Amino acid sequence: MNNLLQDIESQIAGVKTGVAKENVGIVREIGDGVAKIEGLTDAMLNEMLDFGNGVTGLALNLEETEVGAIILGKFTDVKEGQEVKTTGKLLQVPVGKALLGRVVNSLGQPIDGKGPIQAEANYPVEKIAPGIIKRRSVSQPVQTGIMAIDAMIPIGRGQRELIIGDRSTGKTTIGIDTIISNARQNKAAEEAGDRDYRPLYSVYVAIGQKQSNVANVVRILEDAGALPYTIVLVAAASDSATNQYLAPFAGCSMGEWFMDNGMDALIIFDDLSKHATAYRQVSLVLRRPSGREAFPGDVFYLHSRLLERSARLSEAAGNGSLTALPIIETQLGDVSAYIPTNVISITDGQIYLETDLFYQGVRPAVSVGLSVSRVGSAAQIKAMKQVAGRIKLDLAQFRELAAFAQFGSDLDPKTQAQLERGKRIVELFKQPQYNPLPVELQVVALWSMQNGFLDDVDVDKIKDCQAKLGEFMTSRKADLMAKVRAEKAVSDALAGELKAAVGEFKQSYK
Amino acid sequence: MKINKQDRRNAKQLFQCCLDNGQMDEERIRKAVEALIRLKPRGFAAILSHFQRLVRLEIARRTATVESTVALTDELRQAVQRNLADRFGPGLRYEFRVNPALLGGLRIKVGSDVFDGSVQARLASLQASL
Numbered sequence: 001m002n003n004l005l006q007d008i009e010s011q012i013a014g015v016k017t018g019v020a021k022e023n024v025g026i027v028r029e030i031g032d033g034v035a036k037i038e039g040l041t042d043a044m045l046n047e048m049l050d051f052g053n054g055v056t057g058l059a060l061n062l063e064e065t066e067v068g069a070i071i072l073g074k075f076t077d078v079k080e081g082q083e084v085k086t087t088g089k090l091l092q093v094p095v096g097k098a099l100l101g102r103v104v105n106s107l108g109q110p111i112d113g114k115g116p117i118q119a120e121a122n123y124p125v126e127k128i129a130p131g132i133i134k135r136r137s138v139s140q141p142v143q144t145g146i147m148a149i150d151a152m153i154p155i156g157r158g159q160r161e162l163i164i165g166d167r168s169t170g171k172t173t174i175g176i177d178t179i180i181s182n183a184r185q186n187k188a189a190e191e192a193g194d195r196d197y198r199p200l201y202s203v204y205v206a207i208g209q210k211q212s213n214v215a216n217v218v219r220i221l222e223d224a225g226a227l228p229y230t231i232v233l234v235a236a237a238s239d240s241a242t243n244q245y246l247a248p249f250a251g252c253s254m255g256e257w258f259m260d261n262g263m264d265a266l267i268i269f270d271d272l273s274k275h276a277t278a279y280r281q282v283s284l285v286l287r288r289p290s291g292r293e294a295f296p297g298d299v300f301y302l303h304s305r306l307l308e309r310s311a312r313l314s315e316a317a318g319n320g321s322l323t324a325l326p327i328i329e330t331q332l333g334d335v336s337a338y339i340p341t342n343v344i345s346i347t348d349g350q351i352y353l354e355t356d357l358f359y360q361g362v363r364p365a366v367s368v369g370l371s372v373s374r375v376g377s378a379a380q381i382k383a384m385k386q387v388a389g390r391i392k393l394d395l396a397q398f399r400e401l402a403a404f405a406q407f408g409s410d411l412d413p414k415t416q417a418q419l420e421r422g423k424r425i426v427e428l429f430k431q432p433q434y435n436p437l438p439v440e441l442q443v444v445a446l447w448s449m450q451n452g453f454l455d456d457v458d459v460d461k462i463k464d465c466q467a468k469l470g471e472f473m474t475s476r477k478a479d480l481m482a483k484v485r486a487e488k489a490v491s492d493a494l495a496g497e498l499k500a501a502v503g504e505f506k507q508s509y510k
Numbered sequence: 511m512k513i514n515k516q517d518r519r520n521a522k523q524l525f526q527c528c529l530d531n532g533q534m535d536e537e538r539i540r541k542a543v544e545a546l547i548r549l550k551p552r553g554f555a556a557i558l559s560h561f562q563r564l565v566r567l568e569i570a571r572r573t574a575t576v577e578s579t580v581a582l583t584d585e586l587r588q589a590v591q592r593n594l595a596d597r598f599g600p601g602l603r604y605e606f607r608v609n610p611a612l613l614g615g616l617r618i619k620v621g622s623d624v625f626d627g628s629v630q631a632r633l634a635s636l637q638a639s640l
Binding site: 019021022023024025038039040041042065 | 563623
């Protein structure tokens with residue numbers, strides 16, 4: 001019997017040492033990170049190719065007599081006449097919880113110097129989005145901590161919400177604030193041992209950004225204690241167009257791992273305009289025909305297949321979700337340009353940031369009129385719905401009447417009251433950056449505003465009043481805050497308690 | 511040389527005419543080249559250039575390169591040729607080379623397909639798996 005096992009083993013070993021067939025080609029042209037290869041008859045689309053010395057490539061153009069491939073890694077080492085092999089594999093990136101707290105490049109390799117990553121699995125970079133049956137409608141909120149957004153343009157888990165605006169209007173800041181807000185909530189739930197709370201992990205993909213900006217972002221996340229819940233994926237401006245092209249897809253795969261394993265994740269693409277530019281460069285060097293604004297014909301498909309991978313899955317499929325916050329930079333506020341209109345039609349709403357508002361001091365510079373969330377109040381907790389339901393309408397009426405504000409005293413008391421209320425609401429929604437507010441404080445602030453407790457406070461003292469109210473509530477009425485957080489709705493009893501608490505605060509506030 | 515689409519198409523058509531049962535007919539190819547040079551139709555230089563490339567690629571596709579560490583005996587050569595003809599069909603061009611870097615075994619390349627049974631390749635794959 002012993003001999004039998006050994007014999008079988010040696011026979012199996014003998015069969016395994018057979019020679020496998022490989023498929024090779026010769027590099028005929030190399031330049032700009034793109035190689036033209038003759039031969040390679042078995043190459044398939046998007047297949048990984050091995051150039052030797054650890055340099056890999058992706059076969060993107062399959063032509064009659066040659067293969068066009070983009071090179072990942074050091075393309076300066078590749079020479080004409082070099083042999084290239086097919087690998088039969090698709091491009092994959094490491095995924096899993098081991099990536100949290102790390103800064104990686106488009107291939108998932110760590111660039112923060114904190115040692116190698118032991119990934120749980122490898123996911124392909126290009127994946128087909130979940131089908132219709134696997135999905136479920138969005139009903140859980142992503143608490144961004146930014147009052148203007150949580151009240152009027154709420155974002156749900158599984159939604160795609162576009163952040164669009166000119167340069168330096170605070171687009172990245174909204175993303176970072178969301179990450180910090182969710183990290184704080186995750187930590188609080190962990191410390192309290194709350195089993196019902198579903199943590200939200202974040203992936204921040206930096207495409208074509210300055211490395212100093214990315215370093216700044218990492219430092220801010222670290223200081224806020226948000227890095228342990230975040231994966232930072234960097235394809236900086238000095239990286240090749242190929243790496244910048246692949247970065248969002250790699251980031252999406254990392255986020256999808258959380259979604260597939262029943263967890264919630266958030267991914268921020270900063271920004272997709274640079275991504276479209278990198279893809280344009282890759283396509284032009286591959287000699288693909290160009291269309292409008294020199295973008296290739298499939299630039300819509302580039303973004304639609306990326307953003308369709310964000311979804312909320314049904315119970316049967318694991319109940320996970322992936323929320324996407326793509327960022328687009330417009331030129332001079334032109335939202336009707338090619339790429340912005342493409343992405344607006346793909347996403348479930350947009351947050352429109354205006355430079356005028358920014359310089360008037362309204363920061364975050366969210367334009368309430370032009371911003372929309374197609375998921376809307378389905379993604380708000382009941383308490384928020386109760387207090388914020390009328391705010392958008394009030395602000396719209398205020399904007400209409402604002403022209404008359406110049407006339408000042410010649411207005412009837414009702415209009416005057418609306419104007420005063422509107423000014424206070426605008427002031428209330430201003431928020432300093434990297435300072436997200438927990439949802440119970442937002443509810444308290446908005447509830448106070450709606451019930452007239454802030455009408456007698458001067459407009460320029462509103463922020464101070466709100467800050468002090470927040471401090472008062474967290475330090476002296478912590479149990480009331482806990483009740484709001486737990487019940488998620490403002491019942492009559494709770495409203496009574498709030499009235500008493502805010503009344504108490506107002507008496508001591510000067 | 512920049513070869514436009516029309517010349518590329520013409521060269522391809524010419525090349526297809528020179529094929530006999532899917533295999534290149536040397537006679538026809540020589541005649542085609544001579545005729546092009548003699549008649550000098552419009553764009554003939556570009557057509558010639560692309561035609562040459564197509565012939566080169568076709569030759570490469572139907573060439574079997576057998577590399578070994580020492581020169582093979584006639585018996586072995588014939589065995590290899592028979593085996594390859596069985597697999598890839600007749601009409602293959604055979605090239606036998608000596609490559610001491612292989613350390614042992616054979617490396618056979620037919621067109622783009624490579625069967626690498628050399629010791630060097632096995633050592634490399636062993637190193638890659640470690």
